[in-house]
Amino acid sequence: xxxxxxxxxxxxxxxxxxxxxxxxxxxxxxxxxxxxxxxxxxxxxxxxxxxxxxxxxxxxxxxxxxxxxxxxxxxxxxxxxxxxxxxxxxxxxxxxxxxxxxxxxxxxxxxxxxxxxxxxxxxxxxxxxxxxxxxxxxxxxxxxxxxxxxxxxxxxxxxxxxxxxxxxxxxxxxxxxxxxxxxxxxxxxxxxxxxxxxxxxxxxxxxxxxxxxxxxxxxxxxxxxxxxxxxxxxxxxxxxxxxxxxxxxxxxxxxxx
Amino acid sequence: xxxxxxxxxxxxxxxxxxxxxxxxxxxxxxxxxxxxxxxxxxxxxxxxxxxxxxxxxxxxxxxxxxxxxxxxxxxxxxxxxxxxxxxxxxxxxxxxxxxxxxxxxxxxxxxxxxxxxxxxxxxxxxxxxxxxxxxxxxxxxxxxxxxxxxxxxxxxxxxxxxxxxxxxxxxxxxxxxxxxxxxxxxxxxxxxxxxxxxxxxxxxxxxxxxxxxxxxxxxxxxxxxxxxxxxxxxxxxxxxxxx
Ligand SMILES: Nc1ncnc2c1ncn2[C@@H]1O[C@H](COP(=O)(O)OP(=O)(O)OP(=O)(O)O)[C@@H](O)[C@H]1O
Ligand SMILES: [Mg+2]
Numbered sequence: 001x002x003x004x005x006x007x008x009x010x011x012x013x014x015x016x017x018x019x020x021x022x023x024x025x026x027x028x029x030x031x032x033x034x035x036x037x038x039x040x041x042x043x044x045x046x047x048x049x050x051x052x053x054x055x056x057x058x059x060x061x062x063x064x065x066x067x068x069x070x071x072x073x074x075x076x077x078x079x080x081x082x083x084x085x086x087x088x089x090x091x092x093x094x095x096x097x098x099x100x101x102x103x104x105x106x107x108x109x110x111x112x113x114x115x116x117x118x119x120x121x122x123x124x125x126x127x128x129x130x131x132x133x134x135x136x137x138x139x140x141x142x143x144x145x146x147x148x149x150x151x152x153x154x155x156x157x158x159x160x161x162x163x164x165x166x167x168x169x170x171x172x173x174x175x176x177x178x179x180x181x182x183x184x185x186x187x188x189x190x191x192x193x194x195x196x197x198x199x200x201x202x203x204x205x206x207x208x209x210x211x212x213x214x215x216x217x218x219x220x221x222x223x224x225x226x227x228x229x230x231x232x233x234x235x236x237x238x239x240x241x242x243x244x245x246x247x248x249x250x251x252x253x254x255x256x257x
Numbered sequence: 258x259x260x261x262x263x264x265x266x267x268x269x270x271x272x273x274x275x276x277x278x279x280x281x282x283x284x285x286x287x288x289x290x291x292x293x294x295x296x297x298x299x300x301x302x303x304x305x306x307x308x309x310x311x312x313x314x315x316x317x318x319x320x321x322x323x324x325x326x327x328x329x330x331x332x333x334x335x336x337x338x339x340x341x342x343x344x345x346x347x348x349x350x351x352x353x354x355x356x357x358x359x360x361x362x363x364x365x366x367x368x369x370x371x372x373x374x375x376x377x378x379x380x381x382x383x384x385x386x387x388x389x390x391x392x393x394x395x396x397x398x399x400x401x402x403x404x405x406x407x408x409x410x411x412x413x414x415x416x417x418x419x420x421x422x423x424x425x426x427x428x429x430x431x432x433x434x435x436x437x438x439x440x441x442x443x444x445x446x447x448x449x450x451x452x453x454x455x456x457x458x459x460x461x462x463x464x465x466x467x468x469x470x471x472x473x474x475x476x477x478x479x480x481x482x483x484x485x486x487x488x489x490x491x492x493x494x495x496x497x498x499x500x
Contacts, residue, residue, distance in 0.1 A: 013353075018353070080349050085363070090339050
């Protein structure tokens with residue numbers, strides 16, 4: 001546990017010393033602030049627009065920073081071989097992966113909290129009355145990041161170049177948001193007489209289901225959420241992420257350096 | 258006691274291409290025994306398998322066949338890693354950390370307490386003459402300074418067995434001399450050292466025993482004490498007759 005913590009700690013250190021980290025945060029804050037401008041231009045309710053743009057920005061930038069950390073740091077360390085000075089010490093392979101992963105999650109959590117406070121501040125200035133679902137929305141953005149970071153690590157371990165890992169992760173991120181279309185695709189194919197239902201079903205269950213976690217769509221609308229759904233959504237995210245991370249451990253344990 | 262023993266240690270690299278795969282026999286049926294408290298030199302041409310052997314001994318590579326015993330315990334074994342110090346051929350660090358931060362980080366991986374770490378880090382930084390640079394980032398270090406940090410991380414946890422992959426490459430004459438003194442001092446302290454090199458003269462000066470590796474095979478083991486002929490001649494003879 002101590003070693004996992006040590007590795008997580010230096011992952012955080014590594015991240016905050018990178019310029020990319022600040023660039024991402026800065027960009028996010030600029031977009032969140034400029035949402036005020038958009039809100040004035042559009043005819044809709046001001047806070048609604050700020051909320052939409054703000055949460056969207058938080059999600060995208062949290063995703064970008066997680067990808068940067070997972071691919072840049074983990075793959076980078078394997079490529080430049082500095083990993084060999086870690087693995088030749090009494091560190092188990094799973095400790096390395098979980099340490100890296102928890103470090104990346106800590107950074108993401110910090111990023112999300114910072115960006116959300118910025119957004120909240122702005123909303124309050126505009127006279128928004130607090131809705132607890134804001135917290136839920138932010139939590140669920142984090143859950144998505146929990147899943148995508150685990151996948152990004154797994155992909156970095158399998159693929160050979162940063163470019164391919166990043167594009168693969170992007171691809172999964174997008175696909176994960178449109179999984180429901182697979183059902184539609186299946187429907188259309190069946191009508192055409194093509195039966196690949198099992199195959200599509202398999203893909204449907206293998207892909208991360210981000211649509212399932214899109215809580216921010218609900219804020220401001222009548223609330224369709226109940227406690228049990230939230231419980232299952234959280235359980236789903238944690239289970240998905242830990243399976244992916246243990247798969248990473250499995251792949252990593254066989255790797256030579 | 259036997260510090261390192263290998264039994265039929267074999268490593269075949271397989272490079273997979275799209276339709277074919279290329280096999281390299283980097284190490285073949287290596288049977289080696291190294292006594293503790295000795296300096297053992299691995300001598301071999303480029304590509305003879307020195308780095309491969311050292312990496313197998315620290316668990317960065319997995320043997321294709323055969324086994325490794327360190328201090329008579331089957332390797333890999335996590336606790337053995339605390340007793341080994343490893344200097345890679347091209348030491349590479351997390352460059353954004355400072356000299357003292359990186360050593361503290363490595364120290365944590367041995368489970369050293371903060372107090373122990375502070376003492377050890379200061380000691381080793383002093384030993385490699387980097388005390389003044391302790392708060393400088395490794396990114397600003399010269400090549401020679403990085404080599405010295407490389408040596409610092411080897412000594413940090415006071416290991417009994419040192420595996421040094423070409424410890425003098427990249428050092429200036431003064432650095433080479435200092436490395437030689439360090440190796441001899443460590444031997445006095447009772448450490449076991451396995452080092453690889455392709456410089457006959459370097460090996461000659463510090464080693465008790467020399468193994469000649471050629472194309473993945475251990476061709477000969479030479480005891481330096483009482484050696485009548487020159488090591489260089491023996492070496493060139495061994496590697497040319499083996500062609
Ligand atoms: N990762 C790898 N994949 C495939 N082949 C490899 C790999 N690493 C080394 N080899 C091959 O294995 C053989 C032994 O290499 P090794 O690095 O052990 O040699 P060496 O004795 O350390 O050489 P040098 O003196 O140049 O450092 C070489 O033929 C090399 O091409
Ligand atoms: Mg080598």
